[in-house]
Amino acid sequence: METLGMSPSKEQEYKDIEADLKKRIEGEVRFDKYSRLLYSTDASMYEIEPIGVVIPRHKGDVQAVIEAANHFAVPLLPRGGGTALAGQTVGHAIVLDFSKYMNRVLEVNQEELWCRVEPGLVQDELNAHVRPMGLLFGPDTSTSNRATIGGMIGNNSAGAHSLTYGKTLDHVLELTVYLSDGSEVVLKDLSFGELGAKVAQDNLEGRIYREIARLAEEHKQEILARYPKIMRRVSGYNLDEFAKPKPFNLSRMVVGSEGTLACVVEAKMRLVPKPKWTALDVIHFEDDIAALEASHAILETAPYALESTDKLVLDLARGNIVQSKRLGFVQGSPSSLLMVEYAGDTEAAVREQVDKLEKLRQSRKIGYAATQAFKPEEVRAVWGVRKAGLGLLLGIKGDKKPIAFVEDTAVEPAKLPEFIKRFREILTRHDARAGYYGHCSVGCMHIRPLINLKQEGEVKKMVAIADEIAELVLEFHGALSGEHGDGLARSHFNERLYGPVLYNAFRQIKRSFDPNNLMNPGKIVDAPAMTESLRISPAYKTWAPETLLDFSGQGGFAAAVEMCSGMGECRKKLDGTMCPSYMATLDEEHSTRGRANALRAVLSGKVPNRDFSGKRLYEVLDLCLECKACKAECPSNVDMAKLKYEFLSHYYRANGLPLRNRLFGRIEKWNRWGSRLAPFSNWLANSRPNRWLLELLAGVDRRRPLPRFARETFEDWHRNHRPEGKESRGEVVLFHDTFNTFNTPSVAITATLLLERSGYRVVVPEKRCCGRPMISKGMLREAKENAAKNVQSLFPYAERGVAIVGLEPSCLLTLRDEYPDLLRTQASKLVARQSFLLEEFLLRERDAGRLSLAFKSNGRKALLHGHCHQKALVGTAPTLAVLRWAGFEVSEIDSGCCGMAGSFGFEKEHYDLSVAIANRRLVPAVQASGSEVRVVASGISCRQQIEHLADRRAKHPAEVLWEQVEK
The missing domain is CATH 3.30.43.10 (Uridine Diphospho-n-acetylenolpyruvylglucosamine Reductase, domain 2)
Structure with a gap:
């Protein structure tokens, strides 16, 4: 240690x-x-x-x-x-x-509508478990894909549908907890006789029951006078719950107590019927106060949910790779959107509700436009943007960040427009900009002023704003927290908000549960000042390593690390690609957030600077598969792959480059020799002695089949190839990657034939390896040399507007993503702009009316697995569109990463993890498809993994498109 x-x-x-x-x-x-x-x-x-x-x-x-x-x-x-x-x-x-580990669904009772779960279970995973039963867990936080039930209990979380379902408190039936002395107790509704028995116990549990009963009775009038009478209030302890005429249930005190009273190990939670249909009406406003004023009238239509978001969030969404694709519902440039959702048993019922709202909107001139969403994918897109609001704000570049300290105020909904006006006046006086979004239906808005915590004056500004907002909340009889809790940011305000009598009662509650102050001390009561223990503060300093890659767009290497806000989107497990290693191991160290925290610790001096080339930091970054999913799926666009490339270059400069890195990084050289010596090289490579030797000397796992070398390479074929037909559409450069040249030349050959059939003259210039294998292995200097040579070769074509088309996503997209960072030249940027994946290029040409291919109309089925880099930087939409154009009935697997990641899946210490990642979603989906379904994958690593684990041969899009062309 x-x-x-x-x-x-x-x-x-x-x-x-x-x-x-x-x-x-x-x-x-x-x-x-x-x-x-x-x-x-x-x-x-x-x-x-x-x-x-x-x-x-x-x-x-x-x-x-x-x-x-x-x-x-x-x-x-x-x-x-x-x-x-x-x-x-x-x-x-x-x-x-x-x-x-403690993340299981223990029991579901469909008839009585409840479940029993462990605290580490993620909310979306609970809903995935009960959704087939027509049920769901009501509270739905924006962090539902990584927020745990235990955390929701500790926080008394709510979410977008709290208008319908309320808070977590409204859904907790029973809790099994350990008290601070280690005793296990069950907290549930008690009859009068059961309560009497509990009160009579001579132990910690009995003392707690006696004290809570006494405090609730003794302070009943103060509770009625001081607790805000609004739906959203989670500040302080829930003493008000024990002044109501309902069965005594001590779980209601533990809910929202932030781990300060007891430790929850099991929870019995209420479930609700899942709506059969939902639809949205997204109303656009030129003024955000007008939107809030309109929300009061909209509430009269009994919506399922009513949310708002502002222009700043929408502008940030336009600059985000994932969210920008969801913005088709936005008309013009609104200052504010109201997202109004209705639920019902039939599609006709929800359409009727939306129609009624539209009539109301038009009659009262509410908003300047509206977009309706009826299809499930349309509804998901709208909610996807709304849920991303927090992360998008946190992705703002620069030292001023949207800080959470007054971001969770709640007031009576009817008072919300006036409250926000006053709130904004306070921010204007302090010259603070903010994003505005949240739950206008229940008067809870998330307003995060941009503060530079590295400056002393800005920290003082934060304190002053917090103080004035607290007074404003008191004036409006609201709450400082409607769902996010007190923690270190707001606990020190509780005495002011509740008064000395109730605050003293809170202290007595804490002492009754936790006499030795061992349970998460310093939260809710007896908290430090809000400026203690800041992650970023005026004392925060970082050192900046000299980098080979260009990080100026992120503000430097340290700023690129600091883009991680800690919101934990990388801990999701059910969909998307980020983060494949975390999905398989469920280990914080293997999340993008964990890696960013480790890097920041080194850069900020929490550990010695020499650790930047140390073994422990290497271990933290080792299982990053460099899939780039975080660059797209993280709302803050943290690019961990790029950070890892730079780290590895420093690490190997200090510690030496291993043999395996040399082998994989210079794979083009070995592949070229392998093809020259084929078929002997294939026999030798896969012979038992050679596999044993490779595993012993280079750590290449003998269980993983090695790719075979083609005797006739693509370059050999192309030198002898004579095109047939007219070349009426000009030139196109085929950037032939190492793998489709030496291992699977049939892919490059069919792509050439396809492009020629489309009327193009295919040019195959001299080039070097794209450098992707070198980049992945930290060999940035060698990769830069290759990049410079390739740009020199490709620039004359790019300058003439000739498209550069590639087949292997990781290779072609290196030209787009890494070359400008490696070379920092205008030539490299122009080459990047002129580089396209084959499917992108074909779709572009078709849509421009420059391409007409005749395809067979046989209606074959296809199953697409997208390459990670393709999904992160381009998306799979072009591939899906081209396959459908070719007559395929195609569906896409939400398969995440295949687990190969180039050489990663070959490495002995990574083989088992590689298999585990593939077996989560990809392999089962492929195995479940019928033999008549064509499996399509553009990445050679993906195709290798599918063949190895699913025993199915996947084909490149070029191959299946060529098969469909009318010859």
């Missing part, structure tokens, strides 16, 4: 705690410096290094950790997805991460 900067006595204490925990539990115990730093942040502006991290396998581990915490008198902090915005899940404590 590394304990940098720790006193000898503290170091020994931590070692003793670590050793004791390893004896007690079956889960994982991590006390090394990097593990602590990975859990030192969440999605808030705070950073506190924990004592250590425990990843429990079952509730017995949790009990053992609580017992150890009592023995050593150290705090505990339960944590789910780490998506808290107010700092609830950071602290100097032993962090309990429930998300990796």
Whole structure:
């Protein structure tokens, strides 16, 4: 265990705690410096290094950790997805991460509409489990694809449909918890007799029941006077729930307590019937206050949900790779949108509701335009943009960031327009810009002022704004937090908001549950000042390594790392590609956020700068497959692949380049020789002695079949090829990659024939390897040499407007994505602009009316797996469109990454993970398709993985298109 900067006595204490925990539990115990730093942040502006991290396998581990915490008198902090915005899940404590193992659905009762789950279960995964039963869990946070049920309980989360479903509190039936003394108790509705028995107990549980009953009765009038009378209020403890005429259920006190009272290990949650149909009417406004004023009238139509978003969020969405593709519903350049959703049992019913709203809108002149969404994919697109609002704001470049500190205020909906006007006046006085979006239906808006926490004056501005907004909230009888919680950002305001009597009652609640102050101390009561423990502060400094890649577009290498806000989108598991290693391991260290945190720790001096070329940082980055999904799917567009390339170049310069990197990085050379020596080379490469030797000397796993070499390469074929037909449409450059030249030349041959049939003269200039294998292995200097030679060869064509067409996405897109960063020249940028994947080029030419191919109309079925780089930088829409044009009935697998990632899947230490990634979604989908379905994949690595694991031969789009051409 590394304990940098720790006193000898503290170091020994931590070692003793670590050793004791390893004896007690079956889960994982991590006390090394990097593990602590990975859990030192969440999605808030705070950073506190924990004592250590425990990843429990079952509730017995949790009990053992609580017992150890009592023995050593150290705090505990339960944590789910780490998506808290107010700092609830950071602290100097032993962090309990429930998300990796304790994430099961234990029971579902369809008749009684409830489920029993473990706290680490992600909300979307619960809904995926119960959706086939026609059910769902009502509260739906924007972080639903990574927020855990335990975190939602701790926070009392709500979401876009709280107008219909309320908060998490409204759906908790029963909690199994461990109290601070390690005793296991079940909290549920109690009859009068059961409550009497609990109160009579002579133990911690009995004392808690007695104290809560006393406080609720004693302060009933103060509760009625001071608690905000609004739907959205999660600040403080839920003492008001015990002043209501309903069965006594102590779980209602634990909900929203942010882990300060007890540790939840099981939850019985209410489920609701899933609507059969939903539809949206998206109303456009030229003024955001007018939108809020209109929301009051719209609420009279009983919508299922009513949300708003502003121009800043929409402008940021236009610059985001993923979100920009969803903006087809936006008309013009609105200042604000209202997203109004209706639900019903039939499509006709929801259409009728939308029609009624449209009549109301037109009669009252509400908004300047509206877009209706009835198809499920249209509805998903609208909600996708709304859910991305937070991440899009956090992706703003520069030192001024949208900080969460007054972002969760809630007031009575009818008062919201006036409240926002006053809110804006405060920001204007402080010269602060902000994004505005949120739940206008329930009066809860998310307003995040842009603050530069690196400047002392800006930190003071933040404090002043927070103080004035707190007073404004009090004036409007609202809440400082409608769903995001108190944490470190707002807990210090609770005494002002609730008054000294209730605040003292909160302290007594805390003491009754946690007499030794071990459960996530410093939240809700007795909190530090909001400016303590800031992740970025005036004292924050970074050093900048000299980089071979150009990071000026991100503001430098350190700024590119700081783009990660900690919101944890990279921890999703059910869809998309980001992050394939996390999806397989469920380990924070293997998420994009974990890697960014580790890099930031080195750059900011949390660990020595020499660690930038150290083994531990290498281990953190090792399982990054360089898929680039984070560049597209992370709302902040963190480009971890690019950061890893740069790191590897420094690491290998300091530690030497391994033999395996030389072999894979210079794969073109070996492939060229392999083809010259084929078929002998194929026999030799796959012989048992050679496989054993390759595994021993280079770590190439013997279980992975090696690609075969073609005796006649594409270059050989093309030299002897004489085109048939007219070349009426001019030239096109075919950028023939290493693999489709030496391993599968049939792909390049069919692409050539296809382009010639389309009327083009195919030019195959001399070139070097694109450099992708070198880049992936940190060999940036060699890659730069290749890039310079290739740009020199391709620039004359690009300058004349000739398209450069490629077949292997990772190779062709290197010209687009890496060459400008490697070379930093105008020539490389022009080559990048003129580079297209084959399907992109064909679609462009067809849509421009310059291309007409005759295809067979046999209606064959096809199943498409998109290449990761293609999905991140281009998308699969061109491939789908061209395949449909060719007569295929094509569907796309939401398969994520295939797990190969070039050489990654060949490497002994990575083979099992590569297989696990493929087996999550890709392999089952391929195996479930019939033999008559053509499997299509543009990446050679993808095709290798499919053949190896699914025993199906996938074909390149060029091959299946050529098959369909009328000869």
